[in-house]
Amino acid sequence: MAEPRISSIDGKLAEEFAAPAHVKEVKDKMAAFAQRHAEAGRCVVLITSGGTKVPLESRTVRFLDNFSSGRRGASSAEYFLDSGYAVIFLHRHRSLYPYTRMFSTVNMLDTLQFSASDSGEVVVNQQVLPNIAKVLKRYREVTNGQLLLPVDFSTLSEYLHLLKAAAQALSTIGSKAMFYLAAAVSDFYIPASEMPEHKIQSSNGPLQLTMNMVPKILSPLVKDWAPQAFVISFKLETDATILLEKARRALDTYRHQAVVANVLDSRRGYVVVVTPSTQDEVVLSKEEMKNEVEIEERIVTNLTAAHAQFITQQAG
Known part of the structure; x- marks a missing residue:
């Protein structure tokens, strides 16, 4: 396979975004993970999750943050695993995590109790965690099968470098690679060379900031780093009237395979999966939402079918 082309963004990443010290080590782990599962006949999805x-x-x-709990990425990871994929989970440190996400609002001490035998043994209170046995069993299956590789980030710089490393690592498995880019990535940053070293002092008066636009990482990912992969981006808006136009514009600009378009207020019950040739509404009824059906299950079903078709087309 030919070496990936060097894009103009590679230089910007090196100059303006500090790379994490462990990026090569993580890249090697991701490459080995992808290769092992591809050889076993599995597809591999890289899921990005949480905010930068x-x-x-x-x-x-002080820092600027993005609104995202990582709920969509964490729940989607579970459904991709159920669909037979191996998952690299590139997530914000301490954001929601597959399987444990279900218990994120529970106080850990409330879930524990002393056993009735008075031996001092601590057991789980299954009235507080009614599904814990089922979730634990599935989590053990996933971990014992080495189907989930977690990689965490905190800053925008870490995210960009790790995403590039992931793309290059997964490029070796061609069309079996999927990128599910659900993370909420900042649009603005301060270059490392322009950032003050120490804490900004409030005694200096009102603060004025000039921030640069974050380079569009989707372009080199699609064109240079993983050109054979199936790539899905997400478009979140607060104005429904511009959503589909912006999704179409993204597909035209970056030439990737799909955009999951959603509006902030209705994102848990309604999305549109937009491809160059299709526009599929994914909707949950009020009854389904009441019964805690998750829209991510439907999104994943839609996209895994599209990915299978993509692989067949690429092979032809």
């Missing part, structure tokens, strides 16, 4: 933090100082005290 943008520091305002080198020794960071």
